Amino acid sequence: MQQENHFEWKHKDLLDVDTLSVEDVMHVFKTADQFHEINNRPVKKIPTLKGRSVILFFYEPSTRTKTSFDMAGKRLSADTFSLAKSGSALQKGESLKDTALTLQAMNPDIIVLRHSSSGAAQFLADRLPCSVINGGDGWHAHPTQALLDSFTLRQHWGDDFYGKEVLILGDIAHSRVVRSNVQLLSKLGVRVRLCAPRTLLPRGVESWNAKVFTRLEYAVEGVDAVMCLRLQLERQQAGLLPSLEEYSRTHCLTARHLELAQPNALVMHPGPMNRGLEIASDLADAPNSVILEQVSSGVAIRMALLFLFATRNDRHVDQGDA
Secondary structure, three states, X not given: OEOOOOOOOOOOOEOOHHHOOHHHHHHHXXXXXXXXXXXXXXXXXXOOOOOOEEEEEEOOOOOHHHHHHHHHHHHOOOEEEEEEXXXXXXXXXXXXXXHHHHHHHOOOXXXXXXXXXXXXXXXXXXXXXXXXXXXXXXXXXOHXXXXXXXXXXXXXXXXXXXXXXXXXXXXXXXXXXXXXXXXXXHHOOOEEEEEOOHHHOOOOHHHOOOEEEOOHHHHOOOOOEEEEOOOOOOOOOOOOOOOHHHHHHHHOEOHHHHOOOOOOOEEEOOOOOOEOOOEOHHHHOOOOEOHHHHHHHHHHHHHHHHHHHHOOOOXXXXXXXX
């Protein structure tokens, strides 16, 4: 498999999906298609990025994003190095700038950053010559999650997203996932709905490119997919919810709600999920649940992104013997 010669990847960094054109997104998807096929082989490792280095700098805890980036890099034969706050000089008071400059002195090709502060990825990208991929910054953005979510939908819908309707349900106010997903899905022609208790809707949400609901039974009617979000209790102020039991009663997605959606509507969750609070356990394991497919898609999408950014200055790169 070879990179398409006619398409030039012009981006140095991936900070959010707003910098990507529809053509860019579809190129990422087509590149991920090839890696998705490789991930289903008995031997999954290819020498595509041998000699390239990727630093996984995760200031916040992560399971899916960090592990899938690590697996993506290793399957492409890149050298991956993990760094967390607890194992870095940041814990000793070093600034993010000085830590970044120290890492850059090691001459990596890509830094994948997750940070609790919105704008941290932009801060690094503005100062470093290597590529920076945003693995989630504060409440701001999570572009690779949005890409893998749409890639998962594409496995079922094909390239024609136009006119589909997706409901994003849950803690809208504190989610970086929802912000990137609204941008990307809208860019692809999807009509987006948002649903949450009024206290979990951010200020200014009415100006987003989405219909806003507080009643789940109204929000779910006729949609083609429902994406549940985790309740981010660690980011919430006290008093936003009467109780977790009340939230579960009014906004936990159940089979009864899904009966109001389109037949075979897809069920999604970016994880980690709290069964019985955000989504009924039987729905999480139902035939139309694509939650585990999202995990698989995450590896393929992140392989595609590492490939595109690591080889952006190369005229021709062989992606491995097919």
